[in-house]
Structures are given as C-alpha cells and as structure tokens.
Amino acid sequence: MDIESPAKLADLLDQHAYLADEGLSTAAFLALRMGRPLFLEGEAGVGKTELAKTMALMLDAPLIRLQCYEGLDAAQALYDWDFARQLLHLKAAEAAGITDAGRLEGEIYDRRFLIARPLLRAIETDPAVLLVDEIDRADDEFEAFLLEVLSDFTISVPELGTISARTPPVVVVTSNRTREVHDALKRRCLYHWLEHPSFEREVAILLRRLPECTEALARQVASTAARLREHGLVKPPGIAETLDWTEALLTLGARDLDPGLAAVTLGAALKYREDVEKVLGSGVLGRA
Template identity: 85%
Template sequence: MDIESPDKLIELLDRHAYLADEGLATAAFLALRMGRPLFLEGEAGVGKTELAKTLAALLDAPLIRLQCYEGLDAAQALYDWDFARQLLHLKAAEAAGVTDVARLEGEIYDRRFLIARPLLKAVETQPSVLLVDEIDRADDEFEAFLLEVLSDFTISIPELGTVKASTPPVVVVTSNRTREVHDALKRRCLYHWLEHPGFDREVAILLRRLPECTETLAAQVARAAERLRRADLVKPPGVAETLDWTEALLTLGAKELDPGRAAATLGAALKYREDVAAVLGNGLLSHE
C-alpha cells in the first residue's frame, strides 16, 4: 500500500479506529518510508502495541509478536528444532530398516522439523509487521542480539544455511521505560514518545471505539482519567484502562458517571489496591 503522507496515514489509522496525532503519524510514516524500525516509548496503556496491530490491519499483513521478558534468549526468539518429531522420524526409519546414517542426519534437520519463532517468522513472511513488545523487560544481551538482526534481517541456521528477508518487515519496538534501553538500539530506530492523550482526543477515542457511549459519559470519564493521572498513584490509567472503565460503565447501563458507579467499577481503571484506596479516600471521583 502506498501511503503518500502523514495525513493519509492518520486517515487510514482512523478507518481502523486508531486516532493518531500528527507527531505519531509522522514518525510512523517516516518509519514506513525509510524502512526503519519505529521505537515507541511511553507509559503502559497509551497505545503503543495497538498501533502495531492497526498498522498490520491497514497494511493487510500478519502481525508477528515477540513478547519480551527477563531471560529471553536468541533461541526462543529465532527458532527451535522439534525434537519429538525428529525422534519419531528416527524410530520410523529404524522400523523401516533404514541404515544410511548420513541420509538420516540430513532428514532430521530438514526444514519441516524446524519450529520458527517470531524473528524467523518475520524474516520469512512478506509482508509482515514485527512487534517487539516491551523490550525494556529483556536483558542487555538480547538487546545486542536484536540489534544485529534488525541491521540486515538475516538469520543463519547452521543445519540449513542463511535466511534473508527479501522484503524486510515493518518493525515496531515498544518500551514502558521500566529501564533505559541502550542507545545503540535506539539509534537504529526512529524514536517517538507517546504521551497520554489530551482531553479532546481521549473523548474522541472513547466515542470512536465505543459507539454506544454518550458524549456526556465520554467527557466525564476523560475528565476523571485526567484527575487520576495527576494524582500520586502507583499506576495511573492509560487509554486502555479508560476504554475498559467506560465499557464497564456501559455494561451497567450508565449514561453518566456518578460517584457510586465510578467507585464500583474503579477496578477497570486502577490495578493496585493502594491506588483504589487513595482515590476513594481522597474523593477524587466526586468532582464534576
């Protein structure tokens, strides 16, 4: 798909119910045009992962997700051999009386026994969108390895040879900034920091994603979310939590945000007991 400008990308994202501001749309547009990974950093729930999903939808490409975590290594991100199937193949060959060792070795390391993990899938699948989610949770060693893969999208498999992407995937790397990601990886990418949306855009997001929501309820929830983000909370609500909160209220038949229902559904927006207690104790839900 030929996307000729950031404004066009904003329009396409909007068709998929993702409301991007000019800064984010420009960063994403440049990443697409320049063939560079897009590094999105910001608080949890501001729409980083959702952007990758939406890009995959509008590009009509599969989303391949690599969820990062502490201890993630290259083997878990690249590929693995299906040892159970290899063993079954050897037993079947033995039962059939096959004695050619060289032939058997070649057969058990055939491509059909290879389990492709996200990075190999992304290299082999054209087009595709590769989401490297929460890179800040991975170790430094994995960061260095990822940088190497992103440099040329070439993967070496000793038993089979080298796999190189004919068309590199669109890459979105996200971080919640639980730790600093090394400069080397950031330099390889185009960087954008995602803020919580302003009041008007959050209202627009709620109305776009939840068509049954009234403008009054959307405005009241957005105002409440603003107050919660200004409070000293362990984890202020992101857009994802605001959407969940509004959906919970709609499920209860609410047309407006009254203190009683707001308190009863607060668990959709806040995920720490201390935050819930602080909000209820300080009367933050009673403001208009």
C-alpha cells in the same frame, strides 16, 4: 500500499479506529518510508501495542508478536528444532531398515523439522508487521542480539544456511521504560514518545471505540482520568484502562458518571490497591 503523507497514514489509521496525532502519524510514516524500526516509548496503556496491531490491519499483513520478558534468549525468539518429530522420523527410518547415518542426519535437519519462533517467522513472512513488545523487560544480551537481527533481517541456521527476508517486516518496538534501553538499539530505530492523549482526543477515542457511549459519559470519564493521572498514583490509567472503565460503566447501563458508580467500577481503571484507596479517600470521584 502507497502512503503518500503522514496525513494519509493518520486517515488510514482512523479508518481502523486508531486516532493518531500528528507526531505519531509522522513518525510511523517515516518508519514505513525509510524502512526503519519504530521505537515507541511511553507509559503502559497509551496505545503503543495497539498501533502495531492497527498497522497490521491497515497493511493487510499478519502481526507477529515477540513478547519480551526477563531471561528471553535467542533460541526462544528465533527457532528451535522439533526433537519429538525428529525422533519419530528416526524410528520410522529404523523400522524401514534405513541405516545410512549421513542420509539420516541430513533428513532430520530438514526445514520441515524447524520450529520458527517470532523473529524467523517475521523474516520468512512477506509482508509482516513484527511487534517486539516491552523490550525493556528483556536482558541486555537479548537487546544486543535483537540489534544484530534488525540490522540486516538475516538469520543463520547452521544446519540449513542463511535465511534472509525478501521484504523486511515493518517493525514496531515498544518500551514502558521500566529501565533504560541501550542507545545502540535506539539509534537503529526512529524514536517517538507517546504521551497520554489530550482531553479532546481521549473523548474522541472513547466515542469512536465505544459507539454506544454518550458524549456526556465520554467527557466525564476523560476528565476524571486526566485528574487521576495527576494524582501521584503507582499506575495512572492509560487510554486502555479508560476504555475498559467506560465499557464497564456502559455494561451497567450508565449514561453519565455518578460518584457511586465510578467508585464501584474503579477496578477497571486502577490496578493497585494503594491507588484505589488513595482515590476513594481523596474525593476526586465526587467531581466527576
């Protein structure tokens, strides 16, 4: 897809109900044009993962997601051998009277017995959008390994040889900044920090994603969410939580945000008991 400018990219994202500001659309445009991974950092719920999903829709490419976690290693991200199928193949060969060890070894390490994990799938799929989600949850060793893969999009399988991407995938790496990611990985990428949306943009997102929402409700929810983010909470609500909160209110038939309804649906926006108690005791919902 030929995208000639950041404004055109923003328009294409908008067609899939993702409203990107100028900074984000420019960073994503440059990542596409320069063939560089896009490193998105910011608080949870500000739209990092959603951007990768929307870009996959926009480019008509499969989204391949690698969810990072503590203890994730190369084998879990790259490939594994299907030992159960290999064993069945050996038993079938034995039943057929095949005893040539060299032939059997060659057969069981055939590509059909290789289970492709996200990184290998992304390299073999053309085109593809690879989402490396929450890299800050992975260990330092995996970061170093990922940097090597992103450098040339080539994977070596000792039994099969080298597998290289015909067309490198579009790569989006996200971090919630629970720890600092090493500079070496960031240098490989184009970097963008996602802020919480402005009030007007958040209202626009709510109205776009939830067409049944009234403008009055959207403005009241966005205004309340903005105040909650300034309230020193453990986990302030992101746009994802604001959308959930608004959808919960709409499910209950709300046309505007009254304090009583806001209180009983607060669990859609806040995910910590301490935050809920702090907000309910502060009177902030009374100014919705």
